Amino acid sequence: MRRELGMGVALFFMCLGLWVSNPDFLGQSNAINTLRQISMLGIFAIGIGFVIVTGGIDLSIGSMVGLTGVIIAKLSSTQSGGLGYPLWVAIPAALGIAVLLGLMQGLLITRLSLQPFIVTLGGMLLFRGLSQTIADGGTLSLGGSPLLDLASGGILRVQGEPLLPYPFLIFLGVIAVGSYVLHFTVYGRYLFAIGGNRDAAEYSGIAVRRIEASTYLISAGTAGLAGVCYAAYIGQMSQQVGVAYELYGIAAAVLGGCSLRGGEGTVVGIVIGAAVMRVIDNGINMFQIAYADQDGIRRLWRLNPNWTFVIIGAVILVAVVLDQVVHLVQAQRRVRESSLSVTRGPTPDARSLKPQA
Amino acid sequence: MSTPRAAGQSECLLSMRGITKRFPGVVALDGVSLELRAGEVLALMGENGAGKSTLMKVLGGAFAPDEGQVLIAGRAAAIDSVRAAQRYGIALIHQELSFAPNLDIAANIFLGNEISGRSGLLRPLPRRALRARAKEFLERVGLFVSPDTPAASLLTGQLQMMEIAKALALNARIIVMDEPTSSLTAGESEKLFAIVRQLRADGIGIIYISHRLEEVMALADRITVLRDGRHVGDLEREKASHEALVSLMVGRQMSGHYFPPKAERSAGETVLEVEGVVVQGTRAPVSFSVRQGEILGFAGLVGAGRTELMCALFGALPVLSGRMTLRGKPYAPSQPRDAIERGVFLAPEDRKRHGLVLPMSIAQNTSLPDVRRYRRLGVFDRKAERRVALSEIERLRIKARGPEQKVVSLSGGNQQKVVLGKWLAMNPVVLILDEPTRGIDVGAKAEIYRNAAELARSGIAIIMVSSDMEEIVGLSDRVVVMREREIRGTLTGDEISSERIAHLMTRAEKSTGGQAA
Numbered sequence: 001m002r003r004e005l006g007m008g009v010a011l012f013f014m015c016l017g018l019w020v021s022n023p024d025f026l027g028q029s030n031a032i033n034t035l036r037q038i039s040m041l042g043i044f045a046i047g048i049g050f051v052i053v054t055g056g057i058d059l060s061i062g063s064m065v066g067l068t069g070v071i072i073a074k075l076s077s078t079q080s081g082g083l084g085y086p087l088w089v090a091i092p093a094a095l096g097i098a099v100l101l102g103l104m105q106g107l108l109i110t111r112l113s114l115q116p117f118i119v120t121l122g123g124m125l126l127f128r129g130l131s132q133t134i135a136d137g138g139t140l141s142l143g144g145s146p147l148l149d150l151a152s153g154g155i156l157r158v159q160g161e162p163l164l165p166y167p168f169l170i171f172l173g174v175i176a177v178g179s180y181v182l183h184f185t186v187y188g189r190y191l192f193a194i195g196g197n198r199d200a201a202e203y204s205g206i207a208v209r210r211i212e213a214s215t216y217l218i219s220a221g222t223a224g225l226a227g228v229c230y231a232a233y234i235g236q237m238s239q240q241v242g243v244a245y246e247l248y249g250i251a252a253a254v255l256g257g258c259s260l261r262g263g264e265g266t267v268v269g270i271v272i273g274a275a276v277m278r279v280i281d282n283g284i285n286m287f288q289i290a291y292a293d294q295d296g297i298r299r300l301w302r303l304n305p306n307w308t309f310v311i312i313g314a315v316i317l318v319a320v321v322l323d324q325v326v327h328l329v330q331a332q333r334r335v336r337e338s339s340l341s342v343t344r345g346p347t348p349d350a351r352s353l354k355p356q357a
Numbered sequence: 358m359s360t361p362r363a364a365g366q367s368e369c370l371l372s373m374r375g376i377t378k379r380f381p382g383v384v385a386l387d388g389v390s391l392e393l394r395a396g397e398v399l400a401l402m403g404e405n406g407a408g409k410s411t412l413m414k415v416l417g418g419a420f421a422p423d424e425g426q427v428l429i430a431g432r433a434a435a436i437d438s439v440r441a442a443q444r445y446g447i448a449l450i451h452q453e454l455s456f457a458p459n460l461d462i463a464a465n466i467f468l469g470n471e472i473s474g475r476s477g478l479l480r481p482l483p484r485r486a487l488r489a490r491a492k493e494f495l496e497r498v499g500l501f502v503s504p505d506t507p508a509a510s511l512l513t514g515q516l517q518m519m520e521i522a523k524a525l526a527l528n529a530r531i532i533v534m535d536e537p538t539s540s541l542t543a544g545e546s547e548k549l550f551a552i553v554r555q556l557r558a559d560g561i562g563i564i565y566i567s568h569r570l571e572e573v574m575a576l577a578d579r580i581t582v583l584r585d586g587r588h589v590g591d592l593e594r595e596k597a598s599h600e601a602l603v604s605l606m607v608g609r610q611m612s613g614h615y616f617p618p619k620a621e622r623s624a625g626e627t628v629l630e631v632e633g634v635v636v637q638g639t640r641a642p643v644s645f646s647v648r649q650g651e652i653l654g655f656a657g658l659v660g661a662g663r664t665e666l667m668c669a670l671f672g673a674l675p676v677l678s679g680r681m682t683l684r685g686k687p688y689a690p691s692q693p694r695d696a697i698e699r700g701v702f703l704a705p706e707d708r709k710r711h712g713l714v715l716p717m718s719i720a721q722n723t724s725l726p727d728v729r730r731y732r733r734l735g736v737f738d739r740k741a742e743r744r745v746a747l748s749e750i751e752r753l754r755i756k757a758r759g760p761e762q763k764v765v766s767l768s769g770g771n772q773q774k775v776v777l778g779k780w781l782a783m784n785p786v787v788l789i790l791d792e793p794t795r796g797i798d799v800g801a802k803a804e805i806y807r808n809a810a811e812l813a814r815s816g817i818a819i820i821m822v823s824s825d826m827e828e829i830v831g832l833s834d835r836v837v838v839m840r841e842r843e844i845r846g847t848l849t850g851d852e853i854s855s856e857r858i859a860h861l862m863t864r865a866e867k868s869t870g871g872q873a874a
């Protein structure tokens with residue numbers, strides 16, 4: 001929980017700083033938009049967290065987000081290139097395809113003992129290509145579709161704008177179900193056991209392969225849900241939607257305390273991680289410092305948006321470095337105490353000296 | 358929970374009949390039969406590769422036998438998965454303990470067994486109930502720690518107890534223990550024996566796999582010996598003797614010259630001097646020295662701080678204070694590379710993890726620490742690499758198809774020889790052997806001893822850490838005894854006897870004798 005707590009505190013101060021620098025940060029429109037962004041990222045980041053807890057990885061998520069959206073657009077769009085089916089056909093079909101593709105990847109990984117990195121890398125390229133083919137290299141417009149209300153609409157309307165957008169409600173649902181499954185069920189316990197020691201899980205009679213395969217299905221399913229939201233939010237689907245989202249998802253999970261070695265992670269942490277990612281993103285636009293130039297005219301200094309990736313990358317690195325430094329310092333202190341003190345405790349474990357990020 | 362049955366000699370819990378298991382090119386088990394009665398400890402012995410593990414994997418549901426039949430309590434049993442084995446009341450405790458270090462004790466004990474009905478992965482985890490039941494089982498095996506303790510923080514002995522608790526939680530009637538004491542201290546082993554006896558009294562049948570003859574003689578009711586995949590003998594404990602068992606296992610009479618005579622060696626000048634050194638894991642400053650051409654044994658229980666000390670000599674752990682001198686010059690390795698450059702080499706305790714790159718060939722492993730030497734005209738000289746590897750294969754009598762064979766496919770004894778060969782190719786000054794024969798069978802052990810003695814005779818200073826009393830006594834010219842992370846005494850010549858070492862190793866406080874060697 002150390003990482004979750006640390007990131008939670010960091011998130012709080014980040015928001016505080018942004019709000020002080022620019023009160024619009026918590027203004028209704030920006031706050032709700034950021035909330036929507038956090039929600040859409042968080043939905044699939046939680047799914048990818050299930051894979052990461054078992055020690056796997058899913059690189060196909062970004063493409064899956066895009067593919068779901070493109071399929072929905074293709075099936076339901078009433079504009080050029082669209083087939084004009086109703087949404088209640090298009091959305092379940094798209095989600096079904098996503099889940100099926102995820103299951104296929106999971107089966108390839110577990111039945112043929114292939115490495116998740118390679119299989120999902122293949123999936124990432126393949127699904128991206130499928131999107132391109134379906135959209136015929138261009139754009140499918142959802143203009144006029146009732147789906148657009150999913151992103152813009154919500155409940156608790158104030159001055160015409162909803163306080164709680166629908167994607168956020170979906171996110172809450174995913175958080176609730178995800179937390180229950182990961183932390184309170186037998187299945188969740190098995191995920192942690194597999195990530196901690198695959199052999200131990202196997203020797204304990206756990207159907208390791210079936211459970212591992214199911215995590216890729218979950219991850220693809222949440223990517224599908226996120227894909228529906230993104231389609232509604234963007235309204236124009238092309239092969240470009242969702243590019244590199246898997247890396248945002250992984251970054252959110254790791255920032256929130258998941259270990260890529262498996263066996264560690266919490267839903268709460270992933271939620272915080274997703275929020276941190278999106279607040280930084282938004283903060284780069286919002287951050288401003290008022291100053292007076294030579295002529296005494298008040299001006300606002302803003303960050304150059306070209307710095308976005310530099311800042312996000314640096315934040316990720318700083319977070320894992322800080323975490324590791326704390327870890328090493330603690331390990332060293334333990335070593336010194338047990339080496340030189342007169343207490344006859346057990347010999348410290350050499351493993352505790354090794355990195356564990 | 359327990360079955361208070363009066364020495365159930367009659368009830369046959371388990372009978373494995375004519376079990377045959379073939380792998381491509383090998384017959385791992387050839388018509389092996391085995392019987393286990395309720396309330397008995399059956400020792401299963403045999404050299405590595407004799408088929409013990411394969412037989413137990415058949416019993417545990419990991420392998421399906423090609424022929425033969427398993428009867429549980431007289432009825433034919435179809436054990437086709439780990440789950441099925443569990444349902445038949447069979448629990449395996451593996452040698453390399455397999456637990457999830459990121460979960461707590463309660464979670465580990467009930468892993469795979471959380472809800473008795475077993476249906477519905479999505480049912481809630483009954484945390485509180487599991488915790489309470491875990492506590493019960495922990496008390497039964499004498500492990501008095503909280504069930505919430507993370508498994509990663511337990512010592513090896515405690516983990517062993519946790520595994521037994523797990524077997525009990527499965528309501529196992531048949532418990533298989535594979536080399537349970539291989540990394541336990543003497544105290545922990547005693548505790549384990551007491552629990553094994555308790556389980557026996559409760560009517561549980563125990564199959565106890567071990568290389569350690571003393572242990573087997575003390576604990577087992579009967580002994581079954583396998584050799585080359587065949588059943589070669591069944592002995593009642595009373596009728597078994599040390600010699601008879603060894604010759605059954607090895608298939609030949611062991612010669613009396615198990616250990617090469619010490620008289621052939623003579624120690625020269627001091628090579629390495631260690632003065633007042635403190636490292637992670639030592640409690641008091643440690644001082645000793647080692648001379649050319651001698652074998653300096655390091656006796657002590659697991660956890661006495663020997664491995665940490667050796668890692669520090671090799672530069673793998675930091676020296677916190679103190680001074681070392683190698684051949685008259687200051688020696689302060691801050692990483693293994695520094696040690697290697699000065700000719701101080703370590704054959705580590707865990708050879709698969711720290712000694713070898715398993716998927717690489719013998720030749721590649723041999724050249725690894727010294728790749729620069731194989732440069733010719735800026736290009737890597739594979740012929741030279743092969744030549745060096747070949748000469749080490751011959752010198753150490755490594756059984757392999759050739760230098761290209763991958764190390765992963767060698768037996769434990771031959772892997773250890775590859776570790777030795779890797780260092781010998783670089784002319785060692787000091788060679789540290791940490792548990793050189795752990796997990797190695799009797800025949801290969803004798804060869805490792807011969808190799809070590811020959812190296813010492815050629816003028817190398819050898820430091821040998823071992824928990825095997827026999828080999829410490831049989832091989833060492835001098836013995837340093839460590840206990841609780843400090844040196845408790847040094848023995849030379851005729852003083853070296855298992856009694857004296859055991860005395861130094863186990864006595865809580867020592868009133869006489871210095872610490873330094």
